[in-house]
Amino acid sequence: MAEYLILIYEDEAAYATASAQEWHQTMAGHERFQQQVAEKGGTIVAGQALQPTTTATTIRADVVTDGPFVETKEALGGFYLIEARDLDHALDLSKFCPAPHGGVEVRPVMDLAGG
Amino acid sequence: MAGGDLPAGDRAASVGVPAGDRAARVGVPAGGMPTEDKPAGAGRDAASAAVADAHRHEWAFVLAATARVAGDLGLAEDSVQDAYATALDAWTRQGIPRNPGAWLTTAARRRAIDLLRRDRTLRAKLPLLIGPEPPTAASAPPGPDALENPVIADDRLRLVFTCCHPALARDAQVALTLRLVCGLTTGEIAQAFLVSEATMAARVTRAKKKIAAARIPYRVPRAAELPDRLDSVLTVVHLLFTTGHTAPAGQHLVRDDLAERAVGLARMLHTLMPDEREVRGLLALILLMRARRATRTAPGGRLVLLADQDRGRWDRAAIKEGAALVPGALRGGRPGRFSVQAAIAALHAEAPSYAETDWAQIVRLYDVLLATWNSPVVALNRAVAVAMADGPAAGLAQIEELERAERLAGYRYLSAAKADLLRRLQRWDEAAREYRAALALTENAAERDYLSRRIAEVTAPAAGTTE
Numbered sequence: 001m002a003e004y005l006i007l008i009y010e011d012e013a014a015y016a017t018a019s020a021q022e023w024h025q026t027m028a029g030h031e032r033f034q035q036q037v038a039e040k041g042g043t044i045v046a047g048q049a050l051q052p053t054t055t056a057t058t059i060r061a062d063v064v065t066d067g068p069f070v071e072t073k074e075a076l077g078g079f080y081l082i083e084a085r086d087l088d089h090a091l092d093l094s095k096f097c098p099a100p101h102g103g104v105e106v107r108p109v110m111d112l113a114g115g
Numbered sequence: 116m117a118g119g120d121l122p123a124g125d126r127a128a129s130v131g132v133p134a135g136d137r138a139a140r141v142g143v144p145a146g147g148m149p150t151e152d153k154p155a156g157a158g159r160d161a162a163s164a165a166v167a168d169a170h171r172h173e174w175a176f177v178l179a180a181t182a183r184v185a186g187d188l189g190l191a192e193d194s195v196q197d198a199y200a201t202a203l204d205a206w207t208r209q210g211i212p213r214n215p216g217a218w219l220t221t222a223a224r225r226r227a228i229d230l231l232r233r234d235r236t237l238r239a240k241l242p243l244l245i246g247p248e249p250p251t252a253a254s255a256p257p258g259p260d261a262l263e264n265p266v267i268a269d270d271r272l273r274l275v276f277t278c279c280h281p282a283l284a285r286d287a288q289v290a291l292t293l294r295l296v297c298g299l300t301t302g303e304i305a306q307a308f309l310v311s312e313a314t315m316a317a318r319v320t321r322a323k324k325k326i327a328a329a330r331i332p333y334r335v336p337r338a339a340e341l342p343d344r345l346d347s348v349l350t351v352v353h354l355l356f357t358t359g360h361t362a363p364a365g366q367h368l369v370r371d372d373l374a375e376r377a378v379g380l381a382r383m384l385h386t387l388m389p390d391e392r393e394v395r396g397l398l399a400l401i402l403l404m405r406a407r408r409a410t411r412t413a414p415g416g417r418l419v420l421l422a423d424q425d426r427g428r429w430d431r432a433a434i435k436e437g438a439a440l441v442p443g444a445l446r447g448g449r450p451g452r453f454s455v456q457a458a459i460a461a462l463h464a465e466a467p468s469y470a471e472t473d474w475a476q477i478v479r480l481y482d483v484l485l486a487t488w489n490s491p492v493v494a495l496n497r498a499v500a501v502a503m504a505d506g507p508a509a510g511l512a513q514i515e516e517l518e519r520a521e522r523l524a525g526y527r528y529l530s531a532a533k534a535d536l537l538r539r540l541q542r543w544d545e546a547a548r549e550y551r552a553a554l555a556l557t558e559n560a561a562e563r564d565y566l567s568r569r570i571a572e573v574t575a576p577a578a579g580t581t582e
Contacts, residue, residue, distance in 0.1 A: 002330050085332075086330040086331070086332040087280075087282055087329045087330050087331045087332065088331070088332055088336075088340075090330075091282070108328050108329040108330060110328075
């Protein structure tokens with residue numbers, strides 16, 4: 001098994017204006033995703049939603065500035081750290097990760113301990 | 116299949132080793148290559164020709180079989196390279212083995228094991244993720260999941276599917292396939308795609324690193340994933356063929372070596388997956404297109420259109436082989452895009468002349484093709500067929516519709532096709548304008564020459580009297 005980070009990139013504006021019902025639907029989608037990962041032989045090691053980029057602070061060479069590292073229309077809004085057998089398995093699982101206002105990026109985690 | 120002149124143990128090993136055998140083979144002492152019984156040497160020229168032939172036909176087999184022992188693509192590649200280098204001397208000295216592929220596989224595997232022993236850290240460089248070993252051949256009769264079983268499926272399929280994995284960019288898939296499956300050097304691939312060798316080397320290295328770091332598995336996809344994954348493989352082979360068939364730039368219209376590689380790949384896939392209809396369709400399409408290659412350019416590299424090609428010089432054997440594959444590709448459910456294109460190519464190939472082609476049937480096939488593959492390029496080809504079936508005005512109306520949709524902006528064949536219809540309608544000025552637009556969009560010397568001649572033709576004072 002190897003670890004992969006699922007980075008969820010979505011349009012924040014869509015969430016800012018979302019109705020309570022849409023919000024609940026998305027949350028239910030995430031709960032379903034967590035079940036599906038387990039059913040399909042993967043493991044969720046960690047996963048969190050992030051506050052919007054308006055709350056972000058960037059530090060570059062000790063200079064502190066307000067805002068995200070890079071301004072993009074679709075911003076990192078949450079992540080899952082999963083365990084999967086290989087990339088095919090990780091992609092199979094990630095396809096179930098809800099991202100109605102954007103998409104997800106799947107990145108292998110560097111294995112510093114292994115050879 | 117390799118293994119004819121090797122002892123039973125080696126034969127099993129070269130077809131795909133179950134885990135147990137692999138462990139056993141690590142213990143085999145290096146040295147003493149399996150060789151031909153004939154005591155006499157082969158002579159340098161004969162050996163060199165045999166090595167070149169084995170390079171062309173056995174590379175994928177040898178590399179795929181070695182990769183499983185090496186557990187690492189980079190190491191496997193180096194070992195196979197070494198094996199080919201060794202072969203020249205060995206075969207000159209000892210004679211050419213009856214089964215060069217098996218000889219090379221054994222040599223490459225021994226080399227890989229050797230390198231692994233010598234430098235354990237090599238293992239960490241480009242580790243290859245090998246799928247779980249399937250049950251042995253005896254306990255798993257071939258069924259719907261036969262592809263899961265490498266003893267049946269052949270390791271070359273693992274290699275092809277890994278090279279064409281959708282997580283790799285298309286240009287990387289193409290480069291990796293040429294490098295690992297066809298054994299072309301990075302320099303040769305760079306030349307074929309008109310990029311610098313450094314750029315191509317970086318592309319190949321990046322792709323190999325991604326396979327290792329992201330753990331792209333070295334296996335044939337499961338039945339459920341197969342249609343999508345196969346499409347990616349077929350697209351790469353088709354892209355190779357079209358790049359070779361009509362080079363995007365340069366002096367020669369045809370880059371024949373690439374087209375030939377594509378034929379070889381399509382044949383290999385068809386042998387390994389005889390029941391896949393789209394594989395059959397792609398092989399048929401490539402054979403049928405290639406059958407016309409001798410007539411596509413005139414002496415001096417001048418482009419000759421389908422309408423003007425000397426059909427007597429078409430390769431009848433290739434047409435026969437290609438056309439025979441078409442019914443099987445179309446039969447059984449909705450046919451795929453390559454199969455339908457093959458059916459269209461077969462109608463062209465078997466028609467006695469351009470005018471006597473069954474254009475109405477070709478229009479119908481394009482309709483089928485558009486239903487599975489809604490591509491503006493297909494729609495353009497359909498418009499050309501309509502022009503032949505119902506007259507240039509009808510075709511022109513369809514092309515103008517495509518222009519309004521703007522999905523073909525900048526596509527050189529749109530202007531060229533429109534120009535030809537305008538010419539046939541004797542609308543000379545408009546035809547000249549479209550030919551010029553097409554000319555501005557192509558770098559291919561043969562095509563440029565053709566378009567320039569057409570411009571001269573429609574702007575000549577005598578225009579209108581010739582056709």
